[in-house]
Amino acid sequence: MRLLHTSDWHLGRSFHGVGMLDAQRNFIEQLLAVVREQSVDVVLIAGDVYDRALPGLDVVKLLDDALVRITDAGAKVVLTSGNHDSAIRLGFASRLLERGGVHVRTRVEDLDSPVLFPLDSDHGAAQPGAPVVAVYGIPYLEPRLVAERLGTQTPSHFDVTQAAVELIREDIARRSEAGPVHSVVLAHTFASGGITSDSERDLSIGGLGAVPLDLFDGFGYTALGHLHGRQELSERVRYSGSPLAYSFSEARHRKGAWLIDIGVGGVESVEEVLWKAPRELAILRGKLAELLESEEHSWAETAYCQVTLTDSSRPAQAMEQLRARFPDTLVLGFDPEDAAGKVKASYSSRLAEAEDDLGVCCGFLDHVRGRPADETELSALREALEAVRLEGAEL
Known part of the structure; x- marks a missing residue:
């Protein structure tokens, strides 16, 4: 069985005032190509499907179209809600969607209710005692709202995530009595060791933000969402990152996803998949005259630009002058080189x-x-x- 780990689509997001729906459509086209060419069985989306709790109509239509086309291409979908999503709205009609191959996990009550995929040569109905892949979804858990329902006394991210993980472990133990279970856990959270960027919303409100990595020990694969940089925390615990850069702090990211192969013995391989960015990001620094004249920066003329001017005084009409050469200058800052040491x-x-x-x-x-x-x-x-x-x- 082949799974594609993605997360943090943030459909409907803008980049410093520039709409990104076209760029997000481009990403979905690339994802569909991978699903077809790599014969992906299941697409995982580990939270922050939308960028806001109340997405616009065109944004909802984009997700609707993406899910239809993914399932038409032969893959199932398992998705969870993130801290940017409304769990209730994203989870609407989840039981009906399941009939079409889209499995939504946004409720605390469904933490120990996995999506089961039989692992056999015919990919048909599971035979008694045959190995299965069990995909569990841990949506973003706001500690103050779910602590009591999970039976924890302290409303912290650690406590509610630990309680969720324990429910999953107990369910795996029960199912393992009937045959091998290869577990895959989706979790939208900040795990210790992850590298952050400027475009993520802080999770620390309501409790300590980070949860220890060893909470996920023992699972076949943990597909994390929330951090926008694709990264490997351990061999079996990874962030896919966002498919597009959502801040200039992500300019050096190599955006992509993870392709996971699971056989009868468990996870056999994890390989990277890269997404091509529709526009480059340029972070430029220097005196205005140098930036306008230097051939070194010619590549940035078609990029989204963040510019820091180091002139001793602010040049008049700096943004207008910059945009004459770099039309998509979106952020302009000033940091005079000779200001150091001056009071x-x-x-x-x-x-x-x-x-x-x-x-x-x-x-x-x-x-x-x-x-x-x-x-x-x-x-x-x-x-x-x-x-x-x-x-x-x-x-």
């Missing part, structure tokens, strides 16, 4: 030194951008202040 006067001290209203305005400009007002700006400020004075006199 910048506080704005309150500048106010104390100002002799009049014009001095207050000029002091503000100098404070926020690192250079004083020029003659054109001084003239505009004088006119504005005079207009305000005259309006006040009329009142």
Whole structure:
């Protein structure tokens, strides 16, 4: 049996204000190609299917279309809810969806109710005593909401995850009496040792965020979701990561998934699958003139760009100038190279030194951008202040 471990689709997400539905459609096309070419039996989605609890209609349609096409290609789907999803909404009609090969696990009550796949040469109905692959889903568990239902006294991520894992272990033990059980666990959580990025929502509210890796000892394979970097925590515990970069901190990620082969003896191999990004991400740093002139950065002209300017003072119309060469500059920051070691006067001290209203305005400009007002700006400020004075006199 061949499984494809994915997670964190975040359908409907934007990238610094840029819609990503087209990029997400592109990812789904790549996933479908892998399902067909690699004869994938089951696609796993370990949470954060949507980016928000109330997705837009076009986003819901995209997921609907993806699930139909995956099942038409011959694969089943097992998915869980993440901290970005509404478990209730994502789990709607789950019993009906199951008839079509889409198995949704979003409820605490279903933690020890696995999706069973017979492991035999004909891929037909399981014979008595024949090995099976049991896929369990641990959705995102908000400690304060589920602790009591799981019988734990402390509403922490560790306690509720441990309680969920114990329920699964007990179910595996019962099923193993009838024949071999190869367990696969989906869990949307932050496991110790994982490397985070800027685009993930912190799970620490409501308890300690990370759970120890050894909670998942003994399972055939643990398919984790939540962290957006594809990574291997142990041979059998892995994050697939998000299929697309959702922040510039992910610029160096190699986006992909894991292809897992399970035979009669258990997991036989785990191989990487890579997704091709529709757009590159560029993180540029330097003086404005250098960035605009250097051939070294020509590749970034078609990329989404994050730019940090190191000019000693903020250049006028910096974003407009950058976008003339790098049209998709999405983030602009300033970090003057010669600012190190200098003590910048506080704005309150500048106010104390100002002799009049014009001095207050000029002091503000100098404070926020690192250079004083020029003659054109001084003239505009004088006119504005005079207009305000005259309006006040009329009142």
